[in-house]
Amino acid sequence: MTEPHDRPTVAELVESVREWIENDVMAQVEGRLQFHARVAVNSLDIVLREIDLGPEQAERHAQRLARLGHADDASLAGAIRDGRFDGDLGAVLAELRGAVEDKVRVANPRHLRH
Amino acid sequence: MAGGEREALAAPLAAVMAGATGDATVTDLRRLSGGASRETWMFDSGQGRFVLQRARPGALRGLATETAVLCAAARAGVPVPELIVDGSESAALERPFMVVRAVPGETIARKILRDEEYAGARGTLATQMARAAARISRIDPADVPGLVADDQLGQYRAVLDATGEAHPVFEVAFRWLESHRPPMSAPRVVHGDFRLGNMIVDRDGLAAVLDWELAHLGDPLEDLGWMCVRAWRFGGARPAAGLSGYDEILEAWTAESGTTATTAALRWWEALGTLKWGIMCIMQAQTHLKGVVRSHELAAIGRRVCENEYDLVVLLEELMGG
Known part of the structure; x- marks a missing residue:
């Protein structure tokens, strides 16, 4: 809960809408509309996971960027593009693995098993 | 789907089919989801089932290259749908189009990879x-x-x-x-764009390569x-x-x-x-x-x-x- 706001929290609100789509809407529709309802549920699941995991991921990412000597992704991307990491692309990739795994953990955790 | 559009298409399409096959019947004309630059229709005519692809209004790309590559691929032994009408330079349906004979089979990857019907096909498809x-x-x-x-x-x-x-x-x-x-x-x-989804697959495996x-x-x-x-x-x-x-x-x-x-x-x-x-x-x-x-x-x-x-x-x- 984030004061001054009351319950439901944002996560609880999103969850309530998600349940309504899954339990009521999806049972009433079929075909393309049902597919689009499923897409909506998936997006709300992403929102819920980001609410849950986002803050600690942001902290980890800031530390990661600091280790690589950059303030944000844009600056890091530009440096890689300019060849400043060519000497050890493997090392920067190892750092980026953590960032990408965090993104996938929010967007579609099932994708992680390889 | 826009019924008016279907009505407007049916008569000129019948004329196109009459010219190509001698049979002017067009029944069960229905629109399928298409790509970004074209619309796809399926219909029955006297001799079987056909697919019409037509450029969307304002599409930058015509169909001339695609019909040419489709014919060249057929000559090279690639399984492709048979081209029935090359309308890439035609004004008969307002915008460039082509008609191919429909190939029976499945394009949905998840079905091809999981359904019992395609168990045999899966061994040889790739x-x-x-x-x-x-x-x-x-x-x-x-x-x-x-x-x-x-x-x-x-x-x-x-x-x-x-x-x-x-x-x-x-x-x-x-x-x-x-x-x-x-x-x-x-x-x-x-x-x-050579991948599952653009392949028609039947029990024996690859039946046709689509979407050129x-x-x-x-x-x-x-x-x-x-x-x-x-x-x-x-x-x-x-x-x-x-x-x-x-x-x-x-x-x-x-x-x-x-x-x-x-x-x-x-x-x-x-x-x-x-x-x-x-x-x-x-x-x-x-x-x-x-x-x-x-x-x-x-x-x-x-x-x-x-x-x-x-x-x-x-x-x-x-x-x-x-």
């Missing part, structure tokens, strides 16, 4: 696709005027830049791909690498269309094309394909974000970009280590 890709590469480019040679890496570099988004993993991929380019052969005909809209001249391994991109395995366990290994498709491809290729080169193209699909996902999300087409489905695709980043990390780690 190698059949590799053979088809090899036959495509044997088409004489001179037979298909209008196909343009492109540099996929340079092209998608420009596309990523135009999105204005920062993706450090994609930058690593560009650096690595640029410094590890396999030797390029002379430009050959390439399908350009993105055909161009390039390295023949582009098609083979694309079918190995993880997104196009649709959850299947193995690299090639989710069904077979690298060695199996390379062997089939070599036997058919008479050209050898290394696994390293194939995987370079797989990595490029993964990068390319990631960038295409960004573009789809931006179609929504920029308001061109507001759609929660397109928006959600933006969060699939990181799946490709993850696949690239895994792939590049393997390739750098080996």
Whole structure:
């Protein structure tokens, strides 16, 4: 809960809408509309996971960027593009693995098993 | 679907079919979901079932090159739908079109990979696709005027830049791909979107290669690498269309094309394909974000970009280590 706001929290609100789509809407529709309802549920699941995991991921990412000597992704991307990491692309990739795994953990955790 | 549009199409289409087959009946005309630049219709006529593809209003690309490549592919022994009417230069249906004979079978990847009906097909499908890709590469480019040679890496570099988004993993991929380019052969005909979803599959395996809209001249391994991109395995366990290994498709491809290729080169193209699909996902999300087409489905695709980043990390780690 984030004061001054009351319950439901944002996560609880999103969850309530998600349940309504899954339990009521999806049972009433079929075909393309049902597919689009499923897409909506998936997006709300992403929102819920980001609410849950986002803050600690942001902290980890800031530390990661600091280790690589950059303030944000844009600056890091530009440096890689300019060849400043060519000497050890493997090392920067190892750092980026953590960032990408965090993104996938929010967007579609099932994708992680390889 | 717009009934008025169907009404307006039925009569001129009947005239087109009468001219081509002598039978003017057109029944059960219905619109299917189509690509970005064209609409797709299915209908029955006296002699069977047919598919009409017609350019969307304002589409930049006509159909002349596609009908030419379809005919050249048929001559080269690639299984393709039979072209019944080449309307690429015709005004009969207002916009350029073509009619092909419908090929029975399934295009939905998940069904092909899981349904009992296709259990037999699954054993041979990936190698059949590799053979088809090899036959495509044997088409004489001179037979298909209008196909343009492109540099996929340079092209998608420009596309990523135009999105204005920062993706450090994609930058690593560009650096690595640029410094590890396999030797390029002379430009050959390439399908350009060679994967499950664009294949009609029946119990015996590959029945037809569809959607030649993105055909161009390039390295023949582009098609083979694309079918190995993880997104196009649709959850299947193995690299090639989710069904077979690298060695199996390379062997089939070599036997058919008479050209050898290394696994390293194939995987370079797989990595490029993964990068390319990631960038295409960004573009789809931006179609929504920029308001061109507001759609929660397109928006959600933006969060699939990181799946490709993850696949690239895994792939590049393997390739750098080996």
